[in-house]
Amino acid sequence: NMSKPILYYTDGRGRAEKIRWMLAACGIDYNESFISNKVDFQRQQAEGLYLFKEIPMLEIDGMRIVQTVSILRYLARKGNFMGETEKEQVLVDMYSVGMVEMTIPGLYFPFKPNDQKPQIWLGIKKELKNKFLNAFENILQTTNNGHLVGNKQTMADVLLFESIIYFMDIEKEIINEYPKLQAFMASMKEIPWVQKFLQPGSKRKDFADEKYVAMVTDIFFS
Numbered sequence: 001n002m003s004k005p006i007l008y009y010t011d012g013r014g015r016a017e018k019i020r021w022m023l024a025a026c027g028i029d030y031n032e033s034f035i036s037n038k039v040d041f042q043r044q045q046a047e048g049l050y051l052f053k054e055i056p057m058l059e060i061d062g063m064r065i066v067q068t069v070s071i072l073r074y075l076a077r078k079g080n081f082m083g084e085t086e087k088e089q090v091l092v093d094m095y096s097v098g099m100v101e102m103t104i105p106g107l108y109f110p111f112k113p114n115d116q117k118p119q120i121w122l123g124i125k126k127e128l129k130n131k132f133l134n135a136f137e138n139i140l141q142t143t144n145n146g147h148l149v150g151n152k153q154t155m156a157d158v159l160l161f162e163s164i165i166y167f168m169d170i171e172k173e174i175i176n177e178y179p180k181l182q183a184f185m186a187s188m189k190e191i192p193w194v195q196k197f198l199q200p201g202s203k204r205k206d207f208a209d210e211k212y213v214a215m216v217t218d219i220f221f222s
């Protein structure tokens, strides 16, 4: 199937942003189909476009893949970002699933009432640091080669970069106490495809603004 892949999601980061980063890492050209209202989404659900009536969905190689992590693994295997040995592969898998999980509270954060945000952010930040950032800092300390797994870039590196960008958009100083994470971010930014994807005009999305929050609330939460 030679047609261009299509990513189905809203015109925002959400669960799809890590997929966009992996598509960029793989150098895969694709189109996006943006879900922008409840009526269209419900029609697509009724038509059976999405296996579990959920997005993101990636139409690629004649398949309609759902489940964020399944899409990510498919792309990682396709682009050789899954690690070399069985041991490397399970580490890439573990770290990547961890990063998807650690980002979810951050994805819900923009939808919280403004007056509750400071308190909610404290809770999110505590768990983010204790459970995840500490762990990834230690892993980078151990490998000491700028990569989480093996000695080349894997999906784990790509998703860590995306996750940290996301949380830095909430609190710019979030990795200030983590020298290895800071060095990791700096070295990722030197990579040509990363630089290109960080430029305006790429398929990267902005942090949720008021308009996006209102649209998504209407589509999924009302």
Ligand SMILES: N[C@@H](CCC(=O)N[C@@H](CS)C(=O)NCC(=O)O)C(=O)O
Binding pocket: 014, 015, 053, 054, 055, 056, 066, 067, 068, 069, 220
């Ligand atoms: N486990 C799924 C969760 C997907 C999910 O919750 N998607 C939301 C939007 S971000 C959705 O489509 N909700 C619509 C619904 O459940 O009716 C994944 O990781 O892809």
